Amino acid sequence: MGEFDLISRYFKRPVHHAALGIGDDCALLQPAPGTQLAISCDMLVQGRHFFADVNPHSLGHKALAVNLSDLAACGAKPLAFTLALALPEANASWLAAFAQGLFELADAHDCELIGGDTTAGPLNICITVFGEVPVINGRSQALLRTGARAGDDLYVSGTLGDARLALNVQQGKLPLPEPWLLAARARLERPTPRVALGMALRGIASAAIDLSDGLIGDLGHVLECSQVGATLQVDTLVQCIACYPGPIAGDAGGHIALSVEQWRTLALAGGDDYELLFTAAPHQRDAVAHAAQASQTPVHRVGQIDASPGLRLLDAQGQRLPNHYASFDHFA
Known part of the structure; x- marks a missing residue:
């Protein structure tokens, strides 16, 4: 199975939020009027973040969940994500289970895959997630780490x-x-x-x-x-x-x-x-x-x-x- 066949078989899906998704050099996102983009990136490395024998369905879920958690901390609504995936081999059953766990959570949050990269190497999963937060009267509604006050x-x-x-x-x-x-x-x-x-x-x-x-x-x-x-x-x-x-x-x-x-x-x-x-x-x-x-x-x-x-x-x-x-x- 080649790289582009792998992407097409397990990860290419129609997009709804993005102006352009998988298939070109860049994806295109158009934020809704009156919103800001919230962007976060997390990496999961075998042996550091998960065991080698972890269920691939669960791993697909967690890979996206840890990124969605960052959006949650910002008060952001999920929009889309990219996936960079290093694989020691293109194992069809592993990829099918991983993709199923990934997309079940993605669909639950209406968050679509819009691009990424695949390569051969030690198992490594890197996701960048995009969300949006409203801007009201010129003021972002994003939750930040800087707002805690004495007495809170x-x-x-x-x-x-x-x-x-x-x-x-x-x-x-x-x-x-x-x-x-x-x-x-x-x-x-x-x-x-x-x-x-x-x-x-x-x-x-x-x-x-x-x-x-x-x-x-x-x-x-x-x-x-x-x-x-x-x-x-x-x-x-x-x-x-x-x-x-x-x-x-x-x-x-x-x-x-x-x-x-x-x-x-x-x-x-x-x-x-x-x-x-x-x-x-x-x-x-x-x-x-x-x-x-x-x-x-x-x-x-x-x-x-x-x-x-x-x-x-x-x-x-x-x-x-x-x-x-x-x-x-x-x-x-």
Whole structure:
């Protein structure tokens, strides 16, 4: 199978948003009047971001999901994406499953493939995604990292730490009964981009970021960009883990009992959550609740933004915890 046959067979589809899609040297996008383009790029590398034996259908889903999560953090509506794909071989069954997982998520968000590149090499997936955000009275409605203000509430969506829990199990660091492993592994391999929530938070949230490398590090980006500090209720965060802390009895009688510190580490420094962390003024609490309900996304208030720099971690009794948690860093 040649390169152009591969593209035509598995990835070429009619486009609706783009003025011109696959088949020319460039794709052409025409943003709607009164909007800005939001653009993000992410790369997934075998052995770094996923295991060699990962289900290709799940990999196709995740490759696009991590990019859509960036659009969600900006409050952008997805439009289109490009795909650059390095393959060790042109395996027909692998490509069919990968493309199916990719396009199922793309179709769910009305986001179309408009171009890219393929080459032979170690498995590497690079997607660039394009979205749009409205501009009202000359002001962009994009959610940024720079808008957090002292006194704002701090929120996270969904659950945290489940993906890292699954990774720890796959690395042989701890056992987990099969039903809980399947649930956690789904969070690792098939994350849910919170696009609907991000769009619903336009005009409500003061700042936002998606949680890809762990809450500690990603929150740190918001605090640095906004030049503020924060107080985080750590044990409220722990309740945001889908696999509830404590002994878990499996169907086969298995169990897992992690320490409170281990659960805190999952929530604070787990990574691969692809949830949204955002801030909003206290008078916006009803609006946040409405956005969560409208987008069918659970949201938890987990702290507040402070004027004084730095991050303060508190336990359930309000006692200060040492901050020795570190998020993922490719070059650390």
